[in-house]
Amino acid sequence: MSRVVSFVRQPIVVALVLIVLLLYLGEALSPGFATGGQILRLLIVASLLGIVAAGQNVVILGGREGIDLSVGGVVSLSAILAGNVMNGADGGILPAVAACLAAGAFFGLLNGLGVTLLRIPPLVKTLGMLGVLQGLLVVIRMGIPSGQAAPALSRFVTQPLAYGIPGIIWLWIVIGILLALMLNRTVFGHRIYAIGSNEHAAYMAGVPVKLVRIALFMISGMFAATAGLCLLGYSGTSFANVGEQYMLPSIIAVVFGGTSLAGGKGGYTGTMAGAVLLVILQSILTTINIEESGRQMVFGATLLLLMMFYGRGRAMRA
């Protein structure tokens, strides 16, 4: 019996059950909500959030109050950068991918260096970086037009690629599998959990703590850049500060996936479910015909309610 209870209380199971319930609720509120096409559309939106959350996830797993607030800025920057590099031409996609990944890795590197060498708390360091990135956006937008997505990129994100499923969802699935393998089967993955649960012990055991942590921030920057690129394909053109809407939701997706903000515990599979859950919830709220104010109140209250299921802190004991 206790085994059943502990299975049901697993965050990923909770998230999956909630997803099914919300799909039923959505279908009841507006018939046609849970049809195949609609669910695919939801998954496209969820994959954008999920890819940002992948980077957020590894940074949080690495512990020491790991968090990356700069992802919002990197997503926006990458969308604008990609739009300018490819400028509507398919031939520009590869250079755009290279430029975005390089930019994401670069800002991740800066974050990582500040956090490890200067021991600036990640929240402070990435908050400051967010301000720099937002300033950079203004510089780029004023200087050159914001650019167009290449047709092939838009097709990849919005049109079916194989078995009726769009390329971005395949990409997300591949990322999910690769991250699961990386976290569970590789030395690097084990090192992430090691520094996340006890940095000092990991250091004593010979883990290059600083290098691993710098790598985590670079990975986060690169995932955010990838999401920015896909976001450009999704919306066709890049516009101001599109990435900001992913900053805190990416953290919530991680929490809903059962990863502890304290680090060292959790994984990406749950986060994927968390991202889907969050997107379905938002989508249901947009289908119901209520004022924006009511929608936000319901959204905030529901988030709090859902958090009751996840990672509540331990009660104080003497």
Add this chain to the structure above:
Amino acid sequence: MAETATVPTYRRAGGIGRLLERYPFLPALVIVAALLLLNGFFSPNSLTFRALTGLLSTYMALILLAIAQTYVVYAGDIDLSAGAILSLVNVAIVVLMERWGGGAGAVFLALAIGLLLGLACGLVNGLVVAALRLQAIVATFATSIFFTGLALYILPVAGTPAPALFWRTYGGRLFGVPFVFYILAALVILLAVMSRTRLVTQLLAVGDDQQAAYQTGLPVIATRIKGYVLCGLFSALAAFCITGDTASGDPLVGGKMTLYSVAAVVLGGSALSGGWGTVVGSLLGALTIGLINSVVFFMGTPSEWQNFVQGLAILLVLMAGVLAGRRARS
């Protein structure tokens, strides 16, 4: 007995270390002074009494919001809804003042209700974070969405003007001295009194080591809730100032200010991990942000580069704030 051997070991820090220990906000003060000088260098007019009054009345709201944030940071918590509380109180008082005719009675009643609203929001935050034990960052983000929804319900679009009596008082003079200086003086006295209260000591104790505080018999949950309530009350005061400054209601006015309030706390040398910090530092931190914006403007930075230079300067002083704070504690 072994315990008696652990006499307090006195630090052998140099003069600077000792100074920093006694006045942890010193680096912030130096930065503020340097920025004032830079401002004066690039534009002598920016150091006139009139210009400084303007700076103070613009940034008084951020100063109060940074102080609000400091009390939760003392306990090792964070409040990402402070800006949303500010927006909510801003629209609530503007709408109430307008509905009740904009007289002196209406203004005072609206302000009283604004304070109660801030208190209620703080209480909600405290209950979800301390009593329900949700993680502060995500839980207060969720409540910020809720508070913003409430603000949008009260006033769907920005624009309702505040009564003239209110903003004329805020922007005006009393016995020849600008009103904001009375606010600043009252604030300094309030902070001095508050810093001697048991509550502040308890907040710091909880932030320093929650488990130890609990084991010494401190009411940890109640203390953290009180921290959030204080944050709500000061956010309401910040809302009064922004209403006086902008003379109107805007349901989204505080959204961008939350992260600045966190930055101001760090600039002031307080530790985000809790247990250590000063409100004076946060006050100076908020001023630093205001002065950086003003220096970048007066330096003649091309307009499209201004945000970038501001962001870079804030990142640099943030890092300086952390390093100086650590030096003071070590």
